[in-house]
Amino acid sequence: xxxxxxxxxxxxLVLSATTVVGSLGVVLLPNIVYSAFLLGGVFLSVAGxxxxxxxxxVAAAQILVYVxxxxxLILFAIMxxxxxxxxxxxxxxxxxxxLSGAVCAGLFALxxxxxxxxxxxxxxxxxxxxxxxxxxxxxxxxxxxxxxELASVLLLMAMIGAIVLARRDVFSTDVITxxxxxxxxxxxxxxxLLIEKSANEPTLLTKx
Amino acid sequence: MLSTGLMGxxxxxxxxxxxxxxxxxxxxxxxTAGAARLLWLPLPMVLVLVGAVVGVLVxxxxxxxxxxxxxxxxxxxxxxxxxVLQPLADxxxxxxxxxxxxxxxxxxxxxxxxxxxxxxxxxSWLVVPFGQNLLISNVGVGIFLWIALSSIQPIGLLMSGYSxxxxxxxxxxxRAAAQSISYExxxxxxxxxVVMMSNSLSTVDIVAQQTGxxxxxxxxxxxxxxxxxxxxxxLAECERLPFDLPEAExxxxxxxxxxxxxxxxxxxxxxxxINLVLSALLVSVLYLGGWSFPIPVExxxxxxxxxxxxxxxxxxxxxIGIVSTILKAYLLVFFAILLRWTTPxxxxxxxxxxxxxxxxxxxxxxxxxxxxxxxxxxxxxGG
Numbered sequence: 001x002x003x004x005x006x007x008x009x010x011x012x013l014v015l016s017a018t019t020v021v022g023s024l025g026v027v028l029l030p031n032i033v034y035s036a037f038l039l040g041g042v043f044l045s046v047a048g049x050x051x052x053x054x055x056x057x058v059a060a061a062q063i064l065v066y067v068x069x070x071x072x073l074i075l076f077a078i079m080x081x082x083x084x085x086x087x088x089x090x091x092x093x094x095x096x097x098x099l100s101g102a103v104c105a106g107l108f109a110l111x112x113x114x115x116x117x118x119x120x121x122x123x124x125x126x127x128x129x130x131x132x133x134x135x136x137x138x139x140x141x142x143x144x145x146x147x148x149e150l151a152s153v154l155l156l157m158a159m160i161g162a163i164v165l166a167r168r169d170v171f172s173t174d175v176i177t178x179x180x181x182x183x184x185x186x187x188x189x190x191x192x193l194l195i196e197k198s199a200n201e202p203t204l205l206t207k208x
Numbered sequence: 209m210l211s212t213g214l215m216g217x218x219x220x221x222x223x224x225x226x227x228x229x230x231x232x233x234x235x236x237x238x239x240t241a242g243a244a245r246l247l248w249l250p251l252p253m254v255l256v257l258v259g260a261v262v263g264v265l266v267x268x269x270x271x272x273x274x275x276x277x278x279x280x281x282x283x284x285x286x287x288x289x290x291x292v293l294q295p296l297a298d299x300x301x302x303x304x305x306x307x308x309x310x311x312x313x314x315x316x317x318x319x320x321x322x323x324x325x326x327x328x329x330x331x332s333w334l335v336v337p338f339g340q341n342l343l344i345s346n347v348g349v350g351i352f353l354w355i356a357l358s359s360i361q362p363i364g365l366l367m368s369g370y371s372x373x374x375x376x377x378x379x380x381x382x383r384a385a386a387q388s389i390s391y392e393x394x395x396x397x398x399x400x401x402v403v404m405m406s407n408s409l410s411t412v413d414i415v416a417q418q419t420g421x422x423x424x425x426x427x428x429x430x431x432x433x434x435x436x437x438x439x440x441x442x443l444a445e446c447e448r449l450p451f452d453l454p455e456a457e458x459x460x461x462x463x464x465x466x467x468x469x470x471x472x473x474x475x476x477x478x479x480x481x482i483n484l485v486l487s488a489l490l491v492s493v494l495y496l497g498g499w500s501f502p503i504p505v506e507x508x509x510x511x512x513x514x515x516x517x518x519x520x521x522x523x524x525x526x527x528i529g530i531v532s533t534i535l536k537a538y539l540l541v542f543f544a545i546l547l548r549w550t551t552p553x554x555x556x557x558x559x560x561x562x563x564x565x566x567x568x569x570x571x572x573x574x575x576x577x578x579x580x581x582x583x584x585x586x587x588x589x590g591g
Contacts, residue, residue: 003242033370037317040363056349060356068359068392072385075366079382130348133409 012052018045036078040071054127057136225341227252252344256333264481266538268295271545278549302477305470313467314371321368322468322475328357328364329483336489337411339499339529350410351403354490355396358445362388365454365464368476372467380463383556384454388445390563395441397571398434401578402427402494405590411490415498417590423502428495430589433574435495437567439540442487444563446480449548453556484544485537492536499529 022042026035043066050059090096128135140148227248234244269284269292276283284291309315332354337343347353362385369381403409405427406417418426428435444451455463465476492498501508505525509516516525554562582589 003246033317037363037367044360056347057352060349060352063356064352064359067363068356069389072359072362072366072389075363075370076382076385079366079370079378133348 008052011048015045015048015052018042019049032078033075036071036074039074040067043067043071054129055132056130057133227341256336256344257330260330260333260482260485261478263485264478265295265299267481267485267541267545268298270538270541271548274542274545275549278546299474302470302474305473307470307472308467310373310467312373314373317367317371318467319472321364321371321464322472322479324364324367325361326475326479326482328360329479329486332357332486333482335411336486337415337493337498338533339526340412340416342499342526342530343412346410346412348408348410350408350412351399351414351490351494352409355392355399358388359392368468369464372464374467376460376462376466377464380454380460380466383460384447384464387447387451387453387559387563390560391441391444391567394437394563394567394571395445397568397575398431398438398441399494401431401434401571401575404575404578404582405430407590411493411498415493415500418497419500419504422500422504422507423497426495426497426500431495431574431578433570434578435491437571437574438494439491440562440567442491443544443547444559446483446487446544448484448544450551450554451559452553453559456553484541488537488540488544489533491540492533496536499533501528501532505529 019042022038022045025038026042029035029038043062047059047062047067050056050062230248230251231241231244234247235241239247272291272294273283284294287293287297309318334344335347335350335353337346365384365388366381369377369379369384372378402414406414408414408417414427447454454460455465460466465473468476505528506516509521509525514521516522578589
């Protein structure tokens with residue numbers, strides 16, 4: 001066995017062990033912050049597996065999108081709402097755990113069955129290597145154009161939704177002062193506020 | 209069209225190739241090809257790592273001297289000639305300091321945080337070219353790898369901010385992550401405009417595309433807006449003043465570094481300076497022609513009447529390449545230091561406004577204009 005293939009095998013074993021152990025930790029650890037950081041580790045080792053498959057562009061995109069954006073956002077959300085409180089014990093916790101464990105075991109069995117019954121094309125098509133970036137670009141703008149555009153529309157909708165949720169002050173203004181209601185609530189929480197639901201809509205009084 | 213452009217960009221003079229010479233030499237001494245390659249692999253890595261650390265020492269010294277000059281002081285004077293050994297003394301002091309982990313801190317995350325900040329920065333040196341073949345690895349995704357790796361850093365910052373169990377640290381960590389996420393987008397868009405002109409993500413191809421007519425063919429003339437956007441974003445990513453919000457002394461003590469001491473603090477310090485030098489090097493690669501000399505070396509050899517393929521000439525051109533890359537980078541480091549000691553810090557809302565409401569639209573327009581110019585004038589903008 002040559003040095004290159006031995007290195008590749010060792011890397012594969014280490015990366016897949018990290019992925020499996022890390023994802024078990026994500027699910028099983030009681031501390032949600034540890035779970036979130038471990039999730040980053042799992043994403044990184046999946047990127048490593050992509051690298052082993054000669055898909056360097058996909059690996060870099062995986063790091064940029066999942067580690068750099070998704071995982072950081074998860075951490076942000078956890079750290080901004082992190083309350084140090086002990087959760088009340090839910091009744092019937094053991095039954096719930098057993099049930100979810102059974103569902104996961106069933107899914108795992110199904111996946112194993114699929115993995116063993118599928119006839120994998122070994123050794124598969126030759127890797128395109130550095131040409132992969134060009135190939136991905138061609139596919140995204142020809143036969144995968146519709147899914148690509150649909151995904152971008154979905155993201156745009158999510159973005160608009162997030163802006164609407166974050167900026168309620170656009171929809172409710174204090175009638176007396178004319179300031180955004182949320183801001184007023186924070187600054188003078190004791191003064192009663194009359195909130196007009198939509199500022200732009202003409203009310204009954206102003207109608208001719 | 210894309211592939212022909214790529215072929216055109218990759219055709220360049222072969223230059224100095226130490227790797228193949230080393231492997232030939234090792235095979236001549238009776239080693240197999242695999243073993244020779246294995247023997248070669250650690251050499252450039254160690255060399256670049258040492259280079260990066262020496263670069264940090266130099267920039268720390270420059271920082272001390274230039275800040276002194278700005279404030280009409282003398283600066284370090286007695287440690288070595290002109291105080292050149294002062295950064296080394298700083299480093300020694302940090303090595304011998306006691307390593308303190310606060311009692312209520314999360315010790316595992318507290319120790320892992322600084323490591324996660326430094327490792328991606330050092331890994332990014334993989335793609336910095338000092339010559340046609342003088343880089344660790346000419347990976348195809350090149351500059352994209354740097355953008356991806358630099359997005360790991362916020363996780364380390366959040367980790368150290370959270371695990372310190374200190375409100376200043378947590379706020380600093382959150383600010384740092386928010387800042388680096390906001391400025392990553394205009395940064396990537398500015399890089400994308402350059403990539404579009406060179407038809408390749410590889411740093412070597414990006415430099416090769418700028419080597420036609422010496423200083424006139426550098427990207428800074430074709431991408432002046434992109435250059436400014438990239439430089440502002442790089443400063444923000446390095447958390448340099450005017451963008452050092454995460455460690456604003458008046459508000460946050462020292463941000464996420466508040467609880468750190470000894471070698472763990474040194475890792476943050478090292479990481480930020482390595483990142484500064486790396487950003488300067490990448491600005492010089494993307495916009496200032498990388499290793500190319502203001503007057504093309506091929507012209508000079510033509511005037512002198514020597515063959516550019518002669519071994520001695522190749523060594524000299526290689527050295528000129530390394531020196532001009534480093535000179536360009538340190539010119540930018542000088543500007544960064546001068547900016548740090550002459551500008552006030554922006555507020556957090558001004559910072560986010562600048563990133564999202566100014567740089568992002570400008571970067572998008574820059575990308576669009578570059579695409580239009582590339583279609584209109586394929587000769588000048590890499591068709």
